Amino acid sequence: MLTAQRDSLRLLRAILIASVVLPVALFSYAAWLSYRTNEANADRQIDKTRDIITEHALKIFESVQRSMAETAEIVRGMSDEDIRAAEPALHERLKRLAGGSEQIKSMWIFDSTGRPLVNTMQFPSPRPDLSDRDYFRAHRDQDIGLYVGRVLQPRPPFDGAPFFSVSRRRNTPDGRFAGVIQTSVLPDYFEGFYAKVGRDDGSFASLVREDGAILARMPEIDGGDVAVKPEGIVGQAIREGRSEGRMTTVSSLDGIERRVAFRKLPDLPVYVFAGLETSAIRSMWLAQIGAYLLVGLPATAALIAIVLLAMRRTQKLYEEADRRLVAENALKQAQRLESLGRLTGGVAHDFNNLLMVVGGSVQKLRRRHSDLQDIRSFDMIDSAVAKGTALTRQLLSFSRRHNVAAQAVDLGDAVNKFADVLRQSVRSDIGIVIEPPDQPVVVTIDPNEFEIALLNLALNARDAMPDGGRITISIHTETLKNFGPRRLSGSYAILSFADTGVGIPDDIRERIFEPFFTTKPVDRGTGLGLSQIYGFVQQSSGAITVESELGRGTRFDLFLPLSSETPAREDSKTHVPVFNGEAPKTLLLVEDHPDVAAVAADYATQCGFSVVPANCAEAAVEVLNRREDIDLVFSDIVMPGMSGLELARLIREHHPETPVVLASGYSDRSASALSEGFLLLQKPYTLENMRDALAQAQQQPATRPKS
Numbered sequence: 001m002l003t004a005q006r007d008s009l010r011l012l013r014a015i016l017i018a019s020v021v022l023p024v025a026l027f028s029y030a031a032w033l034s035y036r037t038n039e040a041n042a043d044r045q046i047d048k049t050r051d052i053i054t055e056h057a058l059k060i061f062e063s064v065q066r067s068m069a070e071t072a073e074i075v076r077g078m079s080d081e082d083i084r085a086a087e088p089a090l091h092e093r094l095k096r097l098a099g100g101s102e103q104i105k106s107m108w109i110f111d112s113t114g115r116p117l118v119n120t121m122q123f124p125s126p127r128p129d130l131s132d133r134d135y136f137r138a139h140r141d142q143d144i145g146l147y148v149g150r151v152l153q154p155r156p157p158f159d160g161a162p163f164f165s166v167s168r169r170r171n172t173p174d175g176r177f178a179g180v181i182q183t184s185v186l187p188d189y190f191e192g193f194y195a196k197v198g199r200d201d202g203s204f205a206s207l208v209r210e211d212g213a214i215l216a217r218m219p220e221i222d223g224g225d226v227a228v229k230p231e232g233i234v235g236q237a238i239r240e241g242r243s244e245g246r247m248t249t250v251s252s253l254d255g256i257e258r259r260v261a262f263r264k265l266p267d268l269p270v271y272v273f274a275g276l277e278t279s280a281i282r283s284m285w286l287a288q289i290g291a292y293l294l295v296g297l298p299a300t301a302a303l304i305a306i307v308l309l310a311m312r313r314t315q316k317l318y319e320e321a322d323r324r325l326v327a328e329n330a331l332k333q334a335q336r337l338e339s340l341g342r343l344t345g346g347v348a349h350d351f352n353n354l355l356m357v358v359g360g361s362v363q364k365l366r367r368r369h370s371d372l373q374d375i376r377s378f379d380m381i382d383s384a385v386a387k388g389t390a391l392t393r394q395l396l397s398f399s400r401r402h403n404v405a406a407q408a409v410d411l412g413d414a415v416n417k418f419a420d421v422l423r424q425s426v427r428s429d430i431g432i433v434i435e436p437p438d439q440p441v442v443v444t445i446d447p448n449e450f451e452i453a454l455l456n457l458a459l460n461a462r463d464a465m466p467d468g469g470r471i472t473i474s475i476h477t478e479t480l481k482n483f484g485p486r487r488l489s490g491s492y493a494i495l496s497f498a499d500t501g502v503g504i505p506d507d508i509r510e511r512i513f514e515p516f517f518t519t520k521p522v523d524r525g526t527g528l529g530l531s532q533i534y535g536f537v538q539q540s541s542g543a544i545t546v547e548s549e550l551g552r553g554t555r556f557d558l559f560l561p562l563s564s565e566t567p568a569r570e571d572s573k574t575h576v577p578v579f580n581g582e583a584p585k586t587l588l589l590v591e592d593h594p595d596v597a598a599v600a601a602d603y604a605t606q607c608g609f610s611v612v613p614a615n616c617a618e619a620a621v622e623v624l625n626r627r628e629d630i631d632l633v634f635s636d637i638v639m640p641g642m643s644g645l646e647l648a649r650l651i652r653e654h655h656p657e658t659p660v661v662l663a664s665g666y667s668d669r670s671a672s673a674l675s676e677g678f679l680l681l682q683k684p685y686t687l688e689n690m691r692d693a694l695a696q697a698q699q700q701p702a703t704r705p706k707s
Contacts (some may be wrong), residue, residue: 012507202280352665360599464501
């Protein structure tokens, strides 16, 4: 069963781990796949944007080149003077060419000194010296074809938006430098188009000269003439000789990382760029992951919660099953011990009667024979009777049928007073440490039984520590609630008796309180020590538990109910005077066992009584009703029909002047007899025991029945 429980819990733990690991693994794979897909989609989007702005740039430059080619064809073969003379017509003609294209700001014709001959902005054209402009200087020394200049600011007397120029050389018929035809192109036009194309967050587009000078850019950069660093995108592309490609780079202008696609325009020293910020790409990916999480997290959390709930409930069920199993085992053990107790109690009852007969008979024989050899035999019989009496006392303690003389006792004081006896009972290599409580701990117990219990524990601990060790006795109090198989509740004193011995194996731990069960050799113990302790704590309304670990020692905990009574002082105990046998009186002897009755009658006669026998309680009632000279009643408790206790109650009610002494070797009614104030003599008793009991009964005042 335990293996099945472990397997089921292990399976649930595996399911719990799988319910976490599997969704995480699936989510990780989905996230990786989504990341790759998102990257591919971003690259496609970037490539598409690059293709669009490439196509747009090519059309713009093609349009500009057509306008410039038409202008060159118009002024072909014309000298500077001819152009000045035709300035009004040329001005209008150029305005029509420039007006047809939104991207063209103005068109210009320059002479060989860099002064404007015709322009579309003013008429007549001012003649400032613009020979320092890049679009003029680039053509002065040689014919380089079409030239794309940097972004420039208008120079007075001209104004308007920044521009970059597209220019070509004018030659004389003989091939000499005659001037420049130039078109001013608006970067704003490109940037507006880029803004329309790249509407997504983080979009990027630009038009860049191959030397890194930026012609148009979205998002815009403050400043007119701006260039990227040579180690940037363009520089890397030029160094690698690539006309197009894709890369991830950090801008040297704004420090933003972007995924960028580029392409060089055919036959033009210009690159177009399109891209997305990596943070925007990541945001799109995270948005997708968020959607996955929005669906997956609740389902995963619900699955984990269900598995955890199943685990918790399964653990609780198993814990409850374990507790129930422990309780059932404890109940079975208690029932087993109870059955053993009843058996041993019954055996002890009959054994006590036998001991009574043997002991009384040997005393009678001792009086009649004085031979030394006979006396030795009598001594051996007396010794055997004493051992048998001790044995039956242990059996009755286990069966909780022993008549305890309970009184209020301070546990700490009792242990300290008995410490010397405990130290003498163990070897010198065993130390005894007593940890007394901070304040008195009072319990109601039989002090003699308690001392026997301590002695038995010490002897067991001694045998468990052949190489020496330490015994620790500690006392504390605790409030219990439904503790143990007996469900103890309330305030209890706990006496812990711990040793550092070899420990108790698990397979025999449940049997250690059984009578006659022992692991010691035959000549080392009877197996009744722990059973007597068990009976003592049970009869004291307490409990005993044991914890042990092989090689580390054993600890017994004795739970005893706390008492509010004040411990009795030793000097307050009264001593019963010995009956001197004066004035012989009549004793009614009630005993159903004839042999025991013969011994009791002999003892009573020796005490000076005239004995009237009765073999049952009913016969005793007839004698009391018939005779008035009965001075004392001595009755056994356990008899067929009416018990001795019931007889004693009738005598107290109808003959309160007649004292009653009860005797018992085993009876459930013994405690009741003591609690009701009757004198109780424990079988097997001796002549001295009987004499003291009868004398004490004679000293007691007459009792009246309680109303």
